[in-house]
Amino acid sequence: MRLFIMAMKLTAQEKKELEKFTKFLILKSAQVIVNSRLGYKISTQCKSASDWFNIAVPDLPEVLADAKKALSDEVALARLPLCVEISLRTTEGDVMVLEQWCLGILPETYEYSGPFIQTVYNRMGVLLKSLVSVTRVTPAYKLSRRQGEDTYVLLYRIYVGEPMLHVLGDGYKVLRVGQLCTPIGTMHLTVSYRTKMTISPTTAGKDNSIMLKSDHFNTNLSPRHVRNKQNEDKNAVNDGMKIGAFACRKREYKPEFILPEVPLSNLLPKRKEENCEENDLINDELEHSKTSTIKDDRNGNSPSESLITSNNTTTTVSTSDDFIMKTPFASRNANTELGMFYREWQSAPPLQTFTHIPTLAEQVQDLAKQLESFESDMNKYDDMLLTLCQSPNNN
């Protein structure tokens, strides 16, 4: 009502001018906002010719068309508030609204005296300059400079109406770029911008709950457990492990492959050799592993060991577990530097006891020495026994 009264005081010429200024403020503001989000630095030249608000704002035809469409040839003042929305779209198609720039008018008037048109025009120019400065310092500016076809692009939309603030997420901020007093009210330019830059996944499916397995941490189902079980259980091996596409399923064991009675063989992990009759490839591997382990242990007491290795032409870098895989195109020679290295570190170092076995004569001599020392220390043992027996609290 008050707007109407104040407007009534204006002459037809003044109203027309105010309307024209407002229209161009809307058009130029839209240009400034969209220009600042193009992703590159802007530089316009000074010129002696006059332009709207005496600021050289580059005019993008598309933006001009969109802004004019929003105004729809009606009275510009009647179309306020008018908003420019800046949003981000990722290559995946997710969209996030970043900013809502809004030019509105409040029915606050001031007592003006004299010609106001020039003042309003100048103040609109200052407001537009402020808009140029502020567009460079909101968070979306930095995002706009980093945009690209392979990551994300920024989009704009011009619409008439109150700014849609709910699309900016929680904790959005509002900044007042500036305002100017006119005889019909206070024009204000504000920006509301998003502060939380996390894209929430679009709800494509109805059920977004994460699938949970209740037995996720069940140790009986862990791969290690399964693997151990396979080693023990022949059926598990046959069922669970697949044989390679071109692997030989049947293999005749030569007599040399069958392990002889090895001294201390009971210390080694027991294999179910009796099941080898089926000649399963996996078991074959296990057997090769065993031979290799023995060789590496270097007991030196097995006369047949050299025979095994010399005849074992099919064995490559076989190991005691399935950790090391046979790489395609790799050398078949097991004694390469890498193979040696692996074998050296995959098991405990050999005990000194096995590397240096004393001869019988040495052993006898050693025993005689021990007996001598025991005899000489006999008194000590007797004394100790006595002290133990005489101890008062002997339980």
Add this chain to the structure above:
Amino acid sequence: MNARSQIFELTMEGRQVDEAVASLFHTILFHRSVGKFTYDGSNYSVGTIGYTDVDCDFIDLTYVCCTSSRLDRTIKKEISCFSELLRGNEGTGMGQISLEFFQKKPSRWLFQSECIPWEVWTVRLELISLSNEDERQVCREKVGEILTDKILYITEVMNRHDYVPKVPNQSELEHIFDTSYHDIQPYLFRLHYSLSGPSSGTSVGSAMKKLIKETLSL
């Protein structure tokens, strides 16, 4: 008439000083410049101001300035002198630089024309030294955020309904605007700077106060 005074207090690394001060002063001058006036008899037309985006090297910030190489040179030269003094060995790492807008009062008979400031923007600086790149990165972002707040404050002040000298007749134009630029027409302005010791200014002041108080109590 008392001049409006705005003071910004900032703490930063030495190498950030030039860009920080330039970003603030250029934003102010962008608002306080108009298009070049061209007179045709009693009528005049106002030219158009171009603007340029400037990326800072040592601060996470982009600011806007008038597209006027001469204005840029004038500003940068003064800021550079101040920065060198501030960062020099003899400096205390503290100082201030001011951008003052003034108008000239027409000279009367024998007296020279008087300069009356109507708006003063002061940047007080304190330098810090950082030890590693992580700290520098944090400082780079932090100073960018602080300057963003200051730029927003500048735009707020510019949109107030405060006093700005009226556009005069052609004969008195030089009393309000600097007409020496061929591309833009800023309000008359000047820069001045000074270094301050840790307590040199205040110690003299407090000593004087003490002296006066003692005199009065007698």
